Amino acid sequence: MKATVNKMVQNMFRTGFLVRASHTVLTWVITLILFLHNTDLRRCEERGELLLPVLFFLLVVLSVLLYFVVSLMDPGFVLNDTVKGVQGSHEEMESMIPQCSTPRLRRCGYCLLQQPMRAKHCQMCKRCVRRFDHHCPWIENCVGERNHRWFIVYLLVQLLALLWALHITLSGISPGVTWQLWFTGNGFLLAALTVVGVFSVVVVLLLGSHLYLVSINCTTWEFMSRHRISYLKHCGDEENPFDRGVFCNLWDFFCICSTVVWEQVYRRNTPNPV
Helix, strand or coil: CHHHHHHHHHHHHHCCHHHHHHHHHHHHHHHHHHHHCCCHHHHHHHCCCCHHHHHHHHHHHHHHHHHHHHHHCCCCECCCCCCCCCCCCHHHHHHHCCCCCCCCCCECCCCCCECCCCCEEECCCCEEECCCCEEECCCCEEECCCCHHHHHHHHHHHHHHHHHHHHHHHHHCCCCCCHHHHHHHCHHHHHHHHHHHHHHHHHHHHHHHHHHHHHCCCCHHHHHHHHHCCCCCCCCCCCCCCCCCHHHHHHHHHHCCCCCCHHHHHHHHCCCCC
8 A cells, every 4th residue: 555655656746747736726726716706605604604615625625636546546557468367377368268269469569568358558658558448638647447437436526526616606706887897806707617617518528428438348449449459340330248238337347346357258248259
C-alpha cells in the first residue's frame, strides 16, 4: 500500500501535472464563486442551515479525490510476458489456451512484451495496458483494466456535483434593470454556469457511452476499431465473444476485481474459432 501511494505521488509530478493542477484550480474557483455569491448555499449559511453547504463541499472533495485516484493509479500496465491469474510458466499458459481456438498472442512492436488479449499499446503512456479502453486527456492517464470501474464511479460523482452546482448557480442569478447591469452583476455566475454546463454535457455523454459499453462487455477501442482487431474482425457487427448478458457483464465489471484471462473467455464463447 505504501509503495502504491509513493508511486501515485511520483506520477502526480512526472506527467500531466498541468492538466491535474488546472482541473483542481478550476474546480475550487467555481466552488468558491458559488459560496461567495448570493446563491442557495450562501442563503443557507446566513440562516445557519449548514447541512446542504457541508454536503455539497464534501461531494466536491470526493470528486476531486476520485479524479486523482483515477488519474494516478496504474490502469493495468503489462509488466511482463506472464498473464496474471494463470499459474505456471508461459509455456504452461499456452498449453491451456489451444492455438486452434484462439488467435495467437501478439508481441508488442514498441515495448516488446507479449500482449494479453484485449491489451493495447498506448502511444501517450508508452506502455501496454490490459483491457485497454482509451487514453483520457482529461485525467492524463489510460483507462484500462484496473481503473475503468473507478473512472465510471468518478464520472457518476462528478455528474452529481455538476448538476448540483448547475442548480446552485441558477439560484444566484439576479435580475437587473438593464442588460449591462444584469451582465455586470451576474458575470462570475454566468462564467461558472457556462463552464458547469459544458462539463455537464460532456460527463453525461461519457457516462452514458461507458455504461452502455460496460453492459455489453466492450471497450471503446474495441467498439471503434473492431474491424482491425484480430480477435474481433471475423465476428459479425452484433457479435461479441465477451458478452455474457447485461446483468453478468455489470456484475463482473463492478464486483470482480481479479484479472480475467480473456483468452479462456474467448475460447468458451466463440462457436466458430479462428
